[in-house]
Amino acid sequence: MDFRFDIVAEYMPLILRGTLLTIGFSILGILLGSLLGLIICVGKMSRSKFFNLPASMYINFFRGTPLLVQIFIVHFGVVPAFYGKTQVFIAAVLALSLNSAAYTAEIFRAGIQSIDRGQREAAYSLGMTHRQAMRFVILPQAIKRMIPAFGNEFIVLIKDSSLLSVIAAPELMYWGKVMQTQYLRIWEPYLTAAIIYFILTYSLSKLLNYLERRV
Amino acid sequence: MGAGGKRGFHKLPLMTACGGAAQEKVYKFATDAAYSPMEFMDKDQIVGFSPEFLALVMQEAGLKYELVNTGWDPMLEFVKQGTEYDAGISSISITDERKETYDYTVPYFESVNMIMSKKGSGLTTAESLKDKKVAVQNGTTADIIMSEVMGKDNPNLRRFETNTLAFMEMENGGVDAVVADIAVIGEYLKQNPDKDYEGHIDPNFPTEFYGILLPKGSELKAKLDPAIKKVVASEAYKELYRKWIGEEPNVDNILKAQEQG
Numbered sequence A: 001m002d003f004r005f006d007i008v009a010e011y012m013p014l015i016l017r018g019t020l021l022t023i024g025f026s027i028l029g030i031l032l033g034s035l036l037g038l039i040i041c042v043g044k045m046s047r048s049k050f051f052n053l054p055a056s057m058y059i060n061f062f063r064g065t066p067l068l069v070q071i072f073i074v075h076f077g078v079v080p081a082f083y084g085k086t087q088v089f090i091a092a093v094l095a096l097s098l099n100s101a102a103y104t105a106e107i108f109r110a111g112i113q114s115i116d117r118g119q120r121e122a123a124y125s126l127g128m129t130h131r132q133a134m135r136f137v138i139l140p141q142a143i144k145r146m147i148p149a150f151g152n153e154f155i156v157l158i159k160d161s162s163l164l165s166v167i168a169a170p171e172l173m174y175w176g177k178v179m180q181t182q183y184l185r186i187w188e189p190y191l192t193a194a195i196i197y198f199i200l201t202y203s204l205s206k207l208l209n210y211l212e213r214r215v
Numbered sequence B: 001m002g003a004g005g006k007r008g009f010h011k012l013p014l015m016t017a018c019g020g021a022a023q024e025k026v027y028k029f030a031t032d033a034a035y036s037p038m039e040f041m042d043k044d045q046i047v048g049f050s051p052e053f054l055a056l057v058m059q060e061a062g063l064k065y066e067l068v069n070t071g072w073d074p075m076l077e078f079v080k081q082g083t084e085y086d087a088g089i090s091s092i093s094i095t096d097e098r099k100e101t102y103d104y105t106v107p108y109f110e111s112v113n114m115i116m117s118k119k120g121s122g123l124t125t126a127e128s129l130k131d132k133k134v135a136v137q138n139g140t141t142a143d144i145i146m147s148e149v150m151g152k153d154n155p156n157l158r159r160f161e162t163n164t165l166a167f168m169e170m171e172n173g174g175v176d177a178v179v180a181d182i183a184v185i186g187e188y189l190k191q192n193p194d195k196d197y198e199g200h201i202d203p204n205f206p207t208e209f210y211g212i213l214l215p216k217g218s219e220l221k222a223k224l225d226p227a228i229k230k231v232v233a234s235e236a237y238k239e240l241y242r243k244w245i246g247e248e249p250n251v252d253n254i255l256k257a258q259e260q261g
Helices: A004-047 A050-064 A067-083 A087-112 A115-126 A128-166 A172-183 A185-215 B004-019 B051-059 B072-081 B141-150 B163-171 B182-191 B222-232 B234-244 B252-259
Strands: B026-031 B039-042 B045-047 B064-069 B087-093 B110-111 B113-116 B134-137 B157-160 B178-180 B197-200 B210-212
Touching: A004 A050, A004 A128, A004 A172, A004 B197, A050 A087, A067 A087, A067 A128, A067 B051, A087 A128, A087 B113, A115 A128, A115 B064, A115 B113, A128 A172, A172 A185, A172 B157, A172 B163, B026 B051, B026 B072, B039 B051, B039 B113, B045 B051, B051 B064, B051 B087, B051 B222, B051 B234, B051 B252, B064 B163, B072 B110, B110 B252, B113 B141, B113 B182, B134 B141, B141 B157, B141 B178, B141 B210, B157 B163, B157 B178, B178 B182, B182 B197, B182 B234, B210 B222, B222 B234, B222 B252, B234 B252
Parallel strands: B026 B064, B026 B087, B134 B157, B134 B178
Antiparallel strands: B039 B045, B087 B210, B110 B210, B113 B178, B113 B197
16 A cells, blocks of 8 residues: 655644644543533432433433534534634533533442442441541542543543534644545545544553552 | 355356447446535435536446445545546546546536625635635635635634535634635525625636546546547536536636646
8 A cells, every 4th residue: 555654744743733632622621521520420319300300311412412413513503602603612622521521420420339338338337427428438439440431431532522623623633634635545644643543542541540550 | 165056156147248249347436425516415316517417428438337426535545446436526626736646537627616705894805815714615626725825724714524514604603704616605695595695706716627536547537538528518518517507607718728638
């Protein structure tokens, strides 16, 4: 197979700029998504229907519909409704955050609920309050269990951020597609993009492995 | 392996193929039928200017063919390899960079671009768009022209997957103008008369042509080029142009470009 390294080199500055944006979108997406996910998780675990139902509906909607459609809804619907016009960077971060919140909410819930009831009962019998039991007994164990699933979600989010190219967010895949149409060649842009996504996700999984051992 | 039965079974279609008087090759053309009105899907049929033009050309050349909607990326790889497919026809602009990888037939269509902006905005020329926000479809002649004017890495030049998305961006205030093929803008303006937009042609826009995409060294070029020249100069081409583009064609530029090869 003939592979034109010269056109990859020509596009490298743009691809690296796109990569920075991909990293930025993904980190903001997972951070804001986790914050929102935490709130939704509390809602979902609540016994009150008033909190429980909206949280369930949120999770079902964002987990059950394609991210591509969510990106369009956020970019052409939600952002113009609040901001007056489209703003691709806001839409990009918002779409990723809203989507990852649904997944992280379930990761948090699964982590907390995976801790045996006996642990909580033991904490109460030592005279701990609910808050203390959470802080010193449940969460330290739960967080360790959440890390692999959380890392999984982060990795998926990095790769899914490539969908943002449809709204012309100039991230990694966007520049790959621009390169593709200039030369009408598919392997140079897509394999280059794939290698960079792999470097990002592989470094992240190494980092998460390290964290898992340390926590 | 049950070889006997299988072998007999395989021979049958082979023999009929050899026995036919005209052992004609059926040329396979790939397209990305997602660019109205040039080539697009009407339910499960590929329709538009390009498929009807191709029919005229292949009739003129006396060749059998088949047109398949493969999508954009697969089309590129299929044509580059040149084994399963023989050519691609999909409103593909002829550029020098692309010629490094492919051969093209002679030009068969002149892509005239139009600027769509708000009425009274004064955004009527490429120069006036220099510091504005502009939406185009990625890889179109409009993209090539505006990349030249605004700079390839200019963040204000927004390249969308489709013109439909570029129009939506305009409707939602994300850009000041959309640049696209005249037929595309014309169709949009016709369907959205309530919008406060108008189209402008900048006479200084460089001329871009579409060609049929071929693998390097394709034998098909020698067969298609004369047929394309004949069809473009014919009355049937003009009819086709009126039917799909809705304007009176001026083929002088195409014929001139064909002369230059």
